[in-house]
Amino acid sequence: MRDVKAGSSEYITLVSNDGFEFKIQRSSACISGMIKRMLDPNGGFSESTTNVCKFSEINGIVLEKVCEYFYYNEKHKDSRDVPDMDFPPELCLELLMAADFLDT
């Protein structure tokens, strides 16, 4: 994981298409390859300066689950025999697509 530039905040904001905002630890969010690149200061896109990521294709419910997964992943990064995370089956497909989109 690339080092975050000094001075950039530790937390970032993810915004869903229906307006929910999730403040989340930068390191956890960067599990997603897409978010990581989006925030990469070397890339110089607008998101890297505002530290706000708007997702016009993902709704609040899915994004919440995504955030949950980020933390779940970060927590169990180095451990084994991890208990499975619970996903409501009705969200499965949308989550899968979001995962593909986010490169998670």
Place this chain on the structure above:
Amino acid sequence: MATRGTRKIRPPRRGLNNGEMDFEQTWAILASAFTQIHEKQASKLSYEELYRNAYKIVLKKKGDELYLRVAEFERDWLGSEIQRRIHKELPPQLMNALQGRSSAGSAGDNQVRKQGERFLRQLKLAWEDHQTCMSMLTDVLMYMDRVYCTDTRRPSIFTTAMSLFRDCILRSHVRGDDSWPDICGTLNHVILDQIRMERDGDFIDKHLIKVNVYMLEGLYDSHHEVEEEKLYLTSFEYEFLASSAEFYRALGDRLLKESDAGQYCRETRNRIDEENDRCRSTLSESTTPKIQKVVEDELIRYRMKDLIESESGVRFMITNERHDDLALVFDLEARVDPRKPELTKALQKIILEMGTNLNDAAQVGAAAEVPEDKAKAPADRLVNQQTVAALKWVEDVLELKDKFDAIWKQSFQSDQTIHTAIMRSTAEFINSHPRCAEYMSLFIDDNMKKGIKGKTELEIEVLLDKAIVLLRYVQEKDVFELYYKKHLGKRLLMGRSLSIDVEKQMISRMKMELGNNFTAKLEGMFKDMTLSEELTAGYKGYVARLGDADPRRIDLAINVLTSMTWPVETTNSAPDDARESRLKTIYPPAVERIRQGFENYYKEKYSGRMLDWKGNMGTADVKVTFPKVPSKDGFKERRHELNVSTYAMLILLLFNDLPSGASLSLEEIQARTNIPTNELVRNLQSLAVAPKTRILLKEPMSKDIKDTDKFFFNEGFMSKFLKVKIGIVSAGNRIENDRERVETEKKNNDSRGYAIEAAVVRIMKQRKELSHQQLVTETITQLNSQFKPDVNMIKKRIESLIEREYLERIEDSPSSSYRYLA
């Protein structure tokens, strides 16, 4: 993400890919964004939007199209905008200069240099921009790379874009003119040009070049990104090495002509370091070994021979003690070849030459005055001169050896190969001197008698070490032993040795160096000396106990020598005296009584031993009273104590019984003493001819002694000293004259013969049967520590052993072989 449960999975309420997507429209968004990125105005762009658009295109199976469009976009951008910017920096003047088509003066040179730097800077800029932009594009197109490129096994868009840079920029020609090299070639030229300037002492912008080199390292010749096809390797490095070789070839030529060898070495060293630095700071580390090899080849490998043999080469350095320079030469040659053949060869040659010079000088010194002085000067002086020459030779050899040892330690890092070479050449020239063994022994003799006087133990230690070191080089150890025995014998008997301790140390060192065998006899000599002291003391006690206390008795100190251990010539005079020496010397009664007394004492102690009295080797203290002569404090009897040889004592005693003024002729003296003629002549010479010790007067006065000469007691003898030592002419150890040498050689050959026979018998006893060739080889190996046996001599000895039926020939063997007969 894993899911669990068996409930029905609902379709997504709102797919990410819902709604129609117009490719052209979406691409237009992307393309304009890309332009902004290239123009460095990306901060307004939303990554999410761009990513989403690219994502959609790929999702709609238009990845192929997107990929091509992006490539197309980049080709356009590079081919027009960037190419234009770079070509602008390549004015014809620069191109001409790089091609060597115009003669650039120093002013032009400077301009070309500036232009070159501008070109490099522009190229660097273009490359850096391209990289940043492409990494941003790759970020945006991540989904395409991940899904489309992986599925269809296409190189990532980044790789493609890098090859585009290669094709559109580096492979492009300025103004479309094919007669000029492409940008890549131009780049090489510019860099090489800059390096040339740096080699000539200019400062250049190393970082600028480094970045460009880095670019070449990041690009590949084709789209297979294999290590060997880096543009750096395929395009630049080869030219760099070639031009460097050319540069250093010229430099080597110039240096050899213009500067001395030391400077050449220093320059070479600097150049090598410089090239190392250059690789690190300007080019690529991977080139370091290659350019090193080029420099080493051009400046060292192909030049070493010329360098070493040049006027200011190794010989000059050695003569002038240029140790640092020698170290440089060593260091340089060690770089190209761990065996250092040129240096070793040169060293050996120089040592041999210097050694041969010493040998010649010694021979000249020894033979110097032979022709003119033959008649006039006594032979003794000539011999002394030769002795001095011999001593000088040894000292010179030592000095030479010290010199090279110092060089070896200081300059050659105590290198083993060089050491062997030095050793070998030293041994070679030492052994090429026919009398080296004799000279060495003489050298030790001289030091034992005079050299160690007033020296500290440490200094003596060093001296002994030196002697041993030299001895190591001598091949004919048996000859050395012979001489050493002879010289040692004289030292011991005449009490000329300054320190018996040092003598013994010497022997023990030889023992360590050459083994027990070698020193057994020498040690025997010391044992004899100790035994003799005991005998003398014992005899004194014996006489005292007999109660025969006669105050006028003569004190006797005796040395009993074992005839086998002591060198024969000290106990036996020259062969033509053999007849005379068989006649028993007549001792006057006073002496004869004591002689008998001791003989009785000795026979009582050891039965079955023969005592043979050697008058020529003894000395005697004689108290002489000279008649009164007038002197400033009135008439006075003068007493002197004369230290003379035993024979001289006998002669003087004859005059005891003679009335004052009477004379004896040589023949009479001989008849009454039976002293061998040559000994007699020598003693009379020192008694009657030597100016300071003229106890006898001779008639007629001349230097030579004739049979008819008459001798008188010199009543007017004058001396300032109470004790007068009357030396026998040429009693000291000195170089042998030719006759003595012939004899020594003969003796030596004899003893070698015995040694060979002994070795042959030893070998055959063990092996029973052996071919001739093998026998000879083994014999040589066995005897090598003592001397180098002559093959012919071995053959003769084998013949003789066969005659005496120690061996027999094996009749029906294909090669000649022998069998041992028990």
